[in-house]
Amino acid sequence: MDIQSAGGSLIRPGQVLADRSAVSVVTRWTRAVSESDGVCVIHLTSGADPWEVAGELREHGFRASPNHVVVGQPLFFGGPASRPFPVRPLSYRPGRARSPVVVSLLDTGVGKHPWWTGSEWYGALGRDDADSTEGAQAGHGTFIAGLILRQAPGVTLTSCRVLNGDGVGDEAHVIRALNRLRERPPHVLNLSFGCHTFDDRPPPLLADALSAFPDTVTVACAGNTAGERPFWPAALPGVVGVGAVDAAQERRAPFSSYGPWVDACARGEWLTSTYLEGGEFGGYAAWSGTSFAAALVAGAVADAARDRPPQEAARMLLDPGEARQIRDLGALVPASL
Template sequence: MAPQRFREQFAQIQRTMPGVPLAMGPDDAGEFLYEKGVVLARDGEEARVVEDTVRQHFTTFAGLSADQVRRAGPATNRSGITRIQVADPGQGDGSGDPAVAGALRALSATEGRAGRRLISRNHVVSIAVNACPGDEPVPVAPGGQPNPAAAEAAHDPDSAVRVLVIDTGLMHDHRSYPLLAHTRGDAQLEECGEDGALKQYCGHGTFIAGLVAAVAPNTDITVRGTLNDAGAILESEFGEKLFEAVDRDGWPDVISLSAGTSNGRTDGLLGVDAFMRELREQPTLLVAAAGNNGSATPFWPAAYADLPGYENAVLSVGALRGDGEFGACFSNHGGWVKAYAPGERLTSALTGFDTPVPYVYQHSTYDSCRYGFTYPCTCHHPRHTGVLSEDGGSAKPDQVMFEGLAQWSGTSFATPVAVGMIASLMTAQAQTDPRKARRQLMDTTTEVAEVRGAHVPALLPPTWRPVQISPPSARA
């Protein structure tokens, strides 16, 4: 049986968020995850309108008790978002949530009259895009080199570009990697499980920091562990965490964000609305991953790059495959994706510099590309069997050892490559405005790639080397 990545990750993320029942949406289509039985509204008058409207809807049409509709938590200090419970989240399974769907329908006419969004699901924002990564990391033998390779530039603390990485935290041995000697931030929580094996997604933030440092050595990189728990956080908490990250160290030059969610809409995420509006007024540039769904559906926050007023504040980044000439099979695409960078089989720091660390694969590869591509993509090469999708215990999951560097794929990693190119341009031209640097980079980029029949800007660092993969042999 083919791997069921979405359902595998649904179960895994649910285990890392105890006490938060989750559902799949929309209905059971498997496009995103959200908190069961709860909706979001802005605090104050809008929250009251949502409560009253939903309560009337359920009492009149659904036959439910009106007291089921109640506030499930206070508004946050900065995001101004209130969680409103509309049903018992413990009822039913994760395949859809009729109560939340009913609440959204009840407010549709009111939203139309108000001219703005009043209610939202409480989505799960995650680095596990479509609840699965582009692939899982692959070890690089000792003596291997990063790709992109380290650029020849010195680190100058007086002129270094300030980059904030919102992701998982730093691995304990990250300073053993020379490019990360100046990196600081939060430690990765629980790197290994009780079996001593590396947990899924651990090292994600370290890998990203290594890519930024390779492309742009003159950077001061701070990594915040906002997404330590399987790379997932509720939308109602995410906006507040973003504020905490910038409040802690001040607004940086560039934010690198390799997380998000789709939501079936074209107007952004209610839970991060306050943060995005404040971002727009700051000089900071947000560079965000377009997502690995292989879809044209907007993925947030990256898709803010296509909304009026955010054109200069946000750059959305898709992934190119190993040759740099075409889009990676998993990369989201469409007019809202403004640039593409190498994102397949990049090499950067992971862990195991001090002591080799085992890793057991969680997902099995496919027999062919799950998106219908014919090149040897990460869907099926290299082959491995994972714990979550082994068939009835008949196949033993594959285990590998990490000893420093790894190869990894995803728009998660195309994003820091783009961040590095912007930071490198800022250093080369003594530019202090990251948004101007973004425009200069996009205006002067001459490389193009083909993505789903469209020609798109390709951001190719000078030290990046194309990765050519021979067609994989059939599984024995």
């Protein structure tokens, strides 16, 4: 998988995202154009700089950006020391009646697991929605699915694989997945991945895609960079950006990103959840990261949205007059996992 780095951001070499109407402006740099699910990718000629081409398109009033690489655990930027560790089986009792809330999970996919094998929502997933079985981040989506279900028993999950087994994807694939979701928008959307941009400005096409879900609560991880540089899409207005606190839920986890753009936080250290079976793992693991803090917040919103609109549920949970505030991390969403 080709990746180019510059300015602390990662992109696909030679690719720019833009509206199709922008193609005529950059014909002298264009080798090919591909378009699917509402996303236009301009493939540049050799030597053309994606940052410069995106900048020129913006000067002409177009919404454009390099095709940024997104990561589920941004280890490229010095992420947490933790990898998944095997643990003993966890008990799970849904307990309550089925919830009307739908939570969409864009990640590495969701793998087979006893907690949901035979459920209606898992049976509806396609082969392309299954979790990756190889790579450093294989099982990432399966782990998140278990966290959400423990926070919000009875919800329906939908899954779309936008990250590979190493937890790597790109903006184009994410936007395509979001565009496909427009027909049946979920109540809550969990995005446990993100990126830095080359200019630290919001990625315009990703922002446009998310703005098409005004009634959905979008929750995204703040990243494991231990810094305050904006991490997208968590830093977008309208997205609930989630940082991580330690296992005691008292202070910021050492790896967590932070800053005024972070809206909420939850435990992100040594969480236990569902995982893939194989090798030393028997279907359960312990793992750390803001990815999993985001899942706890998404689950809490989904549970609160059983009897109220999702946006109202989120405002209630994050109300600064009610929720405990953690410096540079926003409102603490407690978890008893």
